[in-house]
Amino acid sequence: MNGEAVKRGGSEVQRAARLSVAPMMDWTDRHCRFLHRQLSRHALLYTEMVTAPALVRGGALHLLDHAPEEHPVALQLGGSDPDELAQAARMGAEAGYGEINLNVGCPSDRVQSGTFGAVLMKEPGLVAECCAAMREAVHVEVTVKCRIGVDDQDPEEVLPEFLARVSAAGVRRFAIHARKAWLQGLSPKENRYIPPLDYDLVRRMRAVFPGLHLSVNGGISTLDATLAFLEEGFDGVMLGRAAYHQPADILCAVDRRVFGERGPDTTPEDAALAMLPYIETHLARGGRLHQVTRHMLGLFAGRPGARAWRRMLSEGAARPGAGPELVRAALAEVAPEHAA
Structure with missing residues (x-):
């Protein structure tokens, strides 16, 4: 450098x-x-x-x-x-x-x-x-x-x-x-x-x-x-x-x-969607879904559907073959318009 x-x-x-x-x-x-x-x-x-x-x-x-x-x-x-x-x-x-x-x-x-x-x-x-x-x-x-x-x-x-x-x-x-x-x-x-x-x-x-x-x-x-x-x-x-x-x-x-930037603020929905390509790359390299999604459990804390989001990711992400479609399904519980 x-x-x-x-x-x-x-x-x-x-x-x-x-x-x-x-x-x-x-x-x-x-x-x-x-x-x-x-x-x-x-x-x-x-x-x-x-x-x-x-x-x-x-x-x-x-x-x-x-x-x-x-x-x-x-x-x-x-x-x-x-x-x-x-x-x-x-x-x-x-x-x-x-x-x-x-x-x-x-x-x-x-x-x-x-x-x-x-x-x-x-x-x-x-x-x-x-x-x-x-x-x-x-x-x-x-x-x-x-x-x-x-x-x-x-x-x-x-x-x-x-x-x-x-x-x-x-x-x-x-x-x-x-x-x-x-x-x-x-x-x-x-x-x-x-x-x-x-x-x-x-x-x-x-x-x-x-x-x-x-x-x-x-x-x-x-x-x-x-x-x-x-x-x-x-x-x-x-x-x-x-x-x-x-x-x-x-x-x-x-x-x-804090940093004085003009909006708009980011959203958890957009963050979840932005993680999907990252997850696909991680899986293609031999990783497991739960290694990523365990950090995403609190993303919708306090929001309607947050419990279903956490449950679906907690229960499903460690299963063999679990992939981005599980995140999309969980996202439908909190933001159905973003999950298509």
């Missing part, structure tokens, strides 16, 4: 970070991202976390697969070895990702045993070293997604020190999940909603670090709430579960309401 292309890609990703869909394990795979891109042209999308050892030692380069249509899209890496992360970042940049993000927020047991994810909140110096090595290896932006602290840490002390040390290594953009992670006593699922949210602490970090781009993450479930955070001065908002389970509610109006 030439320097001008890198520059253009970087500015695109930075603008897109005004609203992003969080990296989520087992959810934000390439099929999910392709669906989300049918709903918003501009929102920043993230991969699932890909571990640096899997790429560098395991040679699992298929984990970097993505379609050009997914852009702007960022790669999230997990790891704690600076040299290994630098190599993995280089692989990601060469694969075409416009941003490399380091995971300092995932609380799973597997992540802890590998000494990366949220446990790295305890080692800001190591995170800074990792980020410096990654920045040295690539021309695309290196960013960090973190928590406000872990376990018995005092977030009021931990978060500003973390941001100071990591930004000193050249990182200018952070997505902050406004909750602690409890590495002992809570499951990864519980860590997504039990620790109390502290948006005010993240607000204060905006004043302490005015030169940083700070996105707030955690517990944000509507587009109206997203806009409220942006209007009060946050640089960006990152949404997770709401964007996955009710993607149309979050993403259909994003290009107009």
Whole structure:
């Protein structure tokens, strides 16, 4: 990628970070991202976390697969070895990702045993070293997604020190999940909603670090709430579960309401139809229908016929031979005029 292309890609990703869909394990795979891109042209999308050892030692380069249509899209890496992360970042940049993000927020047991994810909140110096090595290896932006602290840490002390040390290594953009992670006593699922949210602490970090781009993450479930955070001065908002389970509610109006594009807004009906050629290509390459449609179950959440849509796809997509005709049949339950 030439320097001008890198520059253009970087500015695109930075603008897109005004609203992003969080990296989520087992959810934000390439099929999910392709669906989300049918709903918003501009929102920043993230991969699932890909571990640096899997790429560098395991040679699992298929984990970097993505379609050009997914852009702007960022790669999230997990790891704690600076040299290994630098190599993995280089692989990601060469694969075409416009941003490399380091995971300092995932609380799973597997992540802890590998000494990366949220446990790295305890080692800001190591995170800074990792980020410096990654920045040295690539021309695309290196960013960090973190928590406000872990376990018995005092977030009021931990978060500003973390941001100071990591930004000193050249990182200018952070997505902050406004909750602690409890590495002992809570499951990864519980860590997504039990620790109390502290948006005010993240607000204060905006004043302490005015030169940083700070996105707030955690517990944000509507587009109206997203806009409220942006209007009060946050640089960006990152949404997770709401964007996955009710993607149309979050993403259909994003290009107009967040990025200032003129309408019309996208629709879930048009997104479902746009997925049909993608599904045909996926099946022709030996894929299975449910690998794609499992991400489409919430597309019509709250709409008449949504239950039938979910049921038909859930029950039928894993059957041998299932194909685009099942999606058309399910679409007839919510939008008969689009299903012909």
